Amino acid sequence: MESMKDPTILPPSNLGPQTNRLSSEAQSTSTQIIYCSPVMDQLMKLVDRIAQSNAAVLILGESGTGKDLIARSIHERSHRHNKPFVVINCSALRETLLESELFGHEKGAFTGAYARKIGLAEVADGGTLFLDEIGELSPAIQAKLLRFLQEGEMFRVGGKEKIKVDVRLISATNRDLEDDVKKGNFREDLFYRINTIIPRTPPLRQRREDIPMLVDYFLSHGSHRYLKRGLKMSQEALDVLLKYDWPGNVRELQNLCDRLQILTEGHTIMLGDLPEHLTETEAISNRLTITDFDPNMSLYELEKRYILMGLQHFQGNKTRAANALGITIKTLYNKLHEYGVFDKFATQGRE
Numbered sequence: 001m002e003s004m005k006d007p008t009i010l011p012p013s014n015l016g017p018q019t020n021r022l023s024s025e026a027q028s029t030s031t032q033i034i035y036c037s038p039v040m041d042q043l044m045k046l047v048d049r050i051a052q053s054n055a056a057v058l059i060l061g062e063s064g065t066g067k068d069l070i071a072r073s074i075h076e077r078s079h080r081h082n083k084p085f086v087v088i089n090c091s092a093l094r095e096t097l098l099e100s101e102l103f104g105h106e107k108g109a110f111t112g113a114y115a116r117k118i119g120l121a122e123v124a125d126g127g128t129l130f131l132d133e134i135g136e137l138s139p140a141i142q143a144k145l146l147r148f149l150q151e152g153e154m155f156r157v158g159g160k161e162k163i164k165v166d167v168r169l170i171s172a173t174n175r176d177l178e179d180d181v182k183k184g185n186f187r188e189d190l191f192y193r194i195n196t197i198i199p200r201t202p203p204l205r206q207r208r209e210d211i212p213m214l215v216d217y218f219l220s221h222g223s224h225r226y227l228k229r230g231l232k233m234s235q236e237a238l239d240v241l242l243k244y245d246w247p248g249n250v251r252e253l254q255n256l257c258d259r260l261q262i263l264t265e266g267h268t269i270m271l272g273d274l275p276e277h278l279t280e281t282e283a284i285s286n287r288l289t290i291t292d293f294d295p296n297m298s299l300y301e302l303e304k305r306y307i308l309m310g311l312q313h314f315q316g317n318k319t320r321a322a323n324a325l326g327i328t329i330k331t332l333y334n335k336l337h338e339y340g341v342f343d344k345f346a347t348q349g350r351e
């Protein structure tokens with residue numbers, strides 16, 4: 001029997017109001033959200049307002065930006081916080097299994113249904129149902145979910161009895177759901193049912209000011225913190241992290257901090273302790289940093305010099321130079337004509 005990858009049912013919370021900023025007495029709770037950036041501040045204010053309502057919430061954002069965390073936080077700040085918070089990962093289950101997980105089933109509803117099973121939607125009664133990765137739902141389940149949301153009632157698989165449940169729905173996805181609607185992969189009517197309010201979790205590269213706080217937090221609260229009490233990050237290493245683009249967002253930063261807790265030998269994380277892909281980007285951007293503005297150097301002149309440097313670098317090989325410069329070979333020829341140096345490079349570095 002297939003089992004759910006991520007069925008989380010939080011017991012009624014007694015955590016009380018969450019502290020949303022890292023403070024010296026900050027507690028490690030499941031929804032500790034660390035930030036100091038204005039964009040996150042705005043998002044958390046929205047979360048506070050959303051929490052007071054029963055509106056359906058659709059959280060959008062790249063992978064690893066904290067959508068789960070925001071969903072939990074909305075639940076914990078709402079009047080439903082003493083009731084269950086039930087998570088269903090829509091991508092983790094086959095269609096038939098998902099339906100019976102969500103709505104439950106009666107004894108004998110299908111082969112293997114030896115006993116009645118209460119669905120997670122019913123378990124969430126009075127609380128919050130969080131449908132993670134909602135963009136992965138099949139059309140058949142989309143239709144059933146829509147009916148459930150419209151009527152507030154459901155049937156167990158194989159059941160005849162209408163069951164009334166009161167849940168607050170939160171959904172999340174890192175897909176472009178609007179595009180899925182346009183392409184016919186996601187029902188438009190369901191889309192409008194689930195998206196009364198759409199908070200967006202910003203990518204980490206748009207809130208770099210949060211990085212130092214997150215690093216401090218992950219180094220002191222990470223899963224391997226017992227290995228290195230008080231591990232610190234040097235300013236040079238932090239500077240690299242501040243410039244990196246973080247395609248995997250906060251999760252990538254958290255994984256890095258976890259790894260550094262195990263691998264760093266000293267008490268301070270130095271530049272050399274960071275993985276190469278981070279420092280390489282740094283080295284490249286350092287080489288290209290122009291620190292002083294030269295009033296005698298026009299953009300045209302700068303471009304000309306840079307293009308000629310590219311050609312020198314590849315010993316006159318125009319194909320490789322054009323590739324590295326990110327221009328077509330035709331553009332490169334045109335530029336060389338323009339600079340009056342075409343003949344000089346015509347015979348050099350035949351490719």
Ligand SMILES: Nc1ncnc2c1ncn2[C@@H]1O[C@H](COP(=O)(O)OP(=O)(O)OP(=O)(O)O)[C@@H](O)[C@H]1O
Nearest residue numbers: 032033034062063064065066067068069174250251
């Ligand atoms: N602001 C934050 N403060 C502390 N931890 C954070 C913050 N944002 C994210 N995290 C942590 O980063 C990890 C990824 O966050 P989360 O699982 O909420 O992302 P997600 O947007 O749901 O990602 P996915 O789309 O891949 O499911 C989690 O371990 C979470 O606790």
Ligand SMILES: [Mg+2]
Nearest residue numbers: 067068132172
């Ligand atoms: Mg998630």
